[in-house]
Amino acid sequence: MVIRVGLIGQGFVATTLAVGLERIKRGEIPPYGVPFQDLLSYRINDIEIVISHDIDEEKVDKSLYEVAKKYFSTLDIPESLSTIRVCRGIHLSSVKDLPIRARGLEDFMSLERAIEKIVSDWEKVHVDVIINLITTEHTKPLTSFKELETKIHNNEVNNLPATYAYFYAAALYANTVKPLVFVNAIPAIVAKNTALVSKAIESRILVVGDDGASGATPLTSDLLEHLAERNRYVRSIVQFNIGGNMDFLSLMNPTRNIAKETTKSSIVEDILGYNAPHFIKPTGYVETLGDKKFVSMHIEYISFNEAIDEIVINMRINDSPALAGLLVDVIRIGKIALDNEEYGTIYPINAFFMKNPGPREGKSISRIVAYQLLIDWLLKHRALKKVPRYSVYTLEKFEY
Numbered sequence: 329m330v331i332r333v334g335l336i337g338q339g340f341v342a343t344t345l346a347v348g349l350e351r352i353k354r355g356e357i358p359p360y361g362v363p364f365q366d367l368l369s370y371r372i373n374d375i376e377i378v379i380s381h382d383i384d385e386e387k388v389d390k391s392l393y394e395v396a397k398k399y400f401s402t403l404d405i406p407e408s409l410s411t412i413r414v415c416r417g418i419h420l421s422s423v424k425d426l427p428i429r430a431r432g433l434e435d436f437m438s439l440e441r442a443i444e445k446i447v448s449d450w451e452k453v454h455v456d457v458i459i460n461l462i463t464t465e466h467t468k469p470l471t472s473f474k475e476l477e478t479k480i481h482n483n484e485v486n487n488l489p490a491t492y493a494y495f496y497a498a499a500l501y502a503n504t505v506k507p508l509v510f511v512n513a514i515p516a517i518v519a520k521n522t523a524l525v526s527k528a529i530e531s532r533i534l535v536v537g538d539d540g541a542s543g544a545t546p547l548t549s550d551l552l553e554h555l556a557e558r559n560r561y562v563r564s565i566v567q568f569n570i571g572g573n574m575d576f577l578s579l580m581n582p583t584r585n586i587a588k589e590t591t592k593s594s595i596v597e598d599i600l601g602y603n604a605p606h607f608i609k610p611t612g613y614v615e616t617l618g619d620k621k622f623v624s625m626h627i628e629y630i631s632f633n634e635a636i637d638e639i640v641i642n643m644r645i646n647d648s649p650a651l652a653g654l655l656v657d658v659i660r661i662g663k664i665a666l667d668n669e670e671y672g673t674i675y676p677i678n679a680f681f682m683k684n685p686g687p688r689e690g691k692s693i694s695r696i697v698a699y700q701l702l703i704d705w706l707l708k709h710r711a712l713k714k715v716p717r718y719s720v721y722t723l724e725k726f727e728y
């Protein structure tokens with residue numbers, strides 16, 4: 329069965345996802361970077377990207393093929409992407425400080441009408457999964473869904489994050505068309521927001537979020553677990569990233585940077601049980617680094633007999649493929665949950681794939697532990713064809 333995917337924000341990650349997916353489907357490349365490769369009940373080939381929304385005038389009304397050519401000029405871009413169109417989305421000033429010529433639907437109509445237009449775009453192509461990949465946004469806590477409804481009704485275009493407008497559109501879609509997965513791969517607070525998760529349950533939406541965990545933060549979380557399990561006392565953690573893509577440029581804005589720092593730093597106290605002094609945030613933009621960011625990490629800790637040890641790691645990581653590969657599984661696992669009529673948000677899915685896993689009380693745990701929780705969830709849902717070799721579980725235990 330086909331899983332029909334709509335993208336919001338046709339930037340580096342969304343374009344890498346679209347291109348990589350088509351190349352895997354054509355048998356051109358192996359599915360490296362996709363954790364569950366051919367082990368899930370849904371195949372990678374079942375995924376079809378059917379629509380995209382953006383607000384950049386350079387992308388709106390172009391095909392994914394044309395957009396992909398700009399990002400990967402030397403690659404042979406799959407022709408199949410030429411049938412997928414980038415439609416105009418809702419801007420709500422999300423890129424106002426960036427060198428992007430942006431216009432949203434709300435520049436031509438009321439916010440209510442703009443949201444209805446998004447719903448009708450999705451309805452035409454029957455989306456099952458929506459992935460929010462817009463520029464990082466800082467969101468103020470929402471106290472109720474009613475508050476969001478009122479802001480939209482009053483056309484408060486200067487006082488609303490775009491993510492919330494898209495979530496509202498998802499709720500309308502789920503209420504009137506069919507259940508939906510809403511993946512919030514950015515640091516905006518959705519899966520961690522109780523009011524939005526309650527609305528998701530009522531409307532038959534599964535929210536996966538918040539903020540995809542792809543680069544240095546999952547590795548740091550695994551190292552912290554390693555130290556915690558051995559009762560080594562962490563004295564300090566430094567983890568910084570410097571990159572040259574648009575996401576890094578956008579993170580030079582202090583409000584956005586705080587949003588990212590919040591999701592990245594949640595691992596420290598959650599895993600160690602104490603708040604070791606730390607500095608974990610994106611720290612710089614150097615255009616020539618492009619998508620391949622430079623990450624440096626330093627962890628100092630006290631070992632037996634008061635010995636002081638240090639871990640020092642330097643990495644160059646391709647930023648966008650790291651998240652795009654995970655999204656291939658988020659799409660399939662989200663659809664499995666939807667097939668089982670599970671709405672709201674599911675911690676074992678979020679804990680592995682997301683930096684700041686919902687629901688509100690969901691702690692950040694190491695990815696090694698989260699992986700086992702996820703396998704357990706998948707086995708209970710009869711969604712694995714085979715148990716990966718890194719699992720502590722066996723199929724027999726679940727009597728397939």
Ligand SMILES: NC(=O)c1ccc[n+]([C@@H]2O[C@H](COP(=O)([O-])OP(=O)(O)OC[C@H]3O[C@@H](n4cnc5c(N)ncnc54)[C@H](O)[C@@H]3O)[C@@H](O)[C@H]2O)c1
Nearest residue numbers: 337338339340341382417462463464490514574575647651
């Ligand atoms: N490894 C990673 O790259 C990674 C990891 C975790 C989270 N993320 C998050 O994913 C998001 C996307 O990252 P990216 O590197 O692709 O960024 P990008 O800047 O390349 O792409 C963002 C895209 O969103 C579009 N956009 C902005 N506001 C929009 C709106 N209101 N409606 C529709 N489109 C809008 C922009 O025009 C752009 O095309 C960021 O929020 C980032 O924090 C990325």
